[in-house]
Amino acid sequence: MATTVVSNAEQEVIAFLLRSPSLREIADFQLSPEANDRIDALLDADRAGTMTDADRDEMERYLHFEHFMRMLKIQAHARLAQQAS
Numbered sequence: 001m002a003t004t005v006v007s008n009a010e011q012e013v014i015a016f017l018l019r020s021p022s023l024r025e026i027a028d029f030q031l032s033p034e035a036n037d038r039i040d041a042l043l044d045a046d047r048a049g050t051m052t053d054a055d056r057d058e059m060e061r062y063l064h065f066e067h068f069m070r071m072l073k074i075q076a077h078a079r080l081a082q083q084a085s
Helices: 008-018 023-028 033-048 053-084
Strands: none
Touching: 008 033, 008 053, 023 053, 033 053
């Protein structure tokens, strides 16, 4: 059975959500510069055609987490706007 390594971006999102953030904190959430650097490195490897299978798996997992966070942030912004009115 293959072992899945949890990326820095995934760890950051999980740790963030475990803190029970407020709607404002969710809306404002950003990955660390280190996590963004890793994502940039994966994108560079993809463009250069040097991406490994492990890199592809990591990028696929990141894309799922990124989509989840976008949806979460959209909902947070909507609830904040609702509370303001």
